Ligand SMILES: O=P(O)(O)OC[C@H]1O[C@H](OP(=O)(O)OP(=O)(O)O)[C@H](O)[C@@H]1O
């Protein structure tokens with residue numbers, strides 16, 4: 001069993017193409033942190049936003065950007081999944097729902113990728129229904145899918161081509177969330193596209 005996964009993961013990466021290296025990824029995170037610091041760093045505004053990471057894919061982005069944010073904030077997470085171990089999205093499944101602390105707050109949602117936009121559209125709608133004052137969506141990457149999405153990001157690190165990517169928290173079939181750069185999976189290795 002373990003050798004099956006080991007070999008499949010290695011073969012996926014051997015056929016994949018590196019789109020953005022670690023330096024490029026880190027530079028994009030620094031730019032995003034700078035933009036958030038400019039917006040929320042003004043001490044006279046006395047803001048205390050709630051920063052929500054969308055697990056599991058946002059784990060790496062969240063862990064990288066949080067220590068670069070210089071304003072007072074509260075951190076929490078939600079867990080939503082639409083792809084599971086597939087390379088095509090399905091129904092949005094809530095695993096950990098937002099806590100009532102979102103009510104009345106400015107909520108900064110951090111996620112790894114805006115693809116078809118279904119996940120973040122659901123997340124934003126739920127947060128607003130729960131009384132969030134304002135929902136700011138910050139995604140590490142926005143995939144250029146050539147269609148209008150049901151939600152727009154307020155802050156984007158990198159706009160990526162319409163390829164299935166892994167790395168920096170993103171996985172294909174559970175593999176390669178741990179890569180420091182972004183790699184595009186070979187279309188021949190995708191089961192459903
Ligand atoms: O814009 P969409 O087409 O809805 O896709 C984007 C979502 O897909 C990924 O989550 P996934 O369901 O793969 O779960 P994961 O975070 O555990 O990887 C990613 O983390 C986003 O939340």
Ligand code: HPA
Nearest residue numbers: 115163164165166170171
């Ligand atoms: O391109 C992707 N890669 C990994 N996870 C994803 N979830 C939505 N799109 C993607």
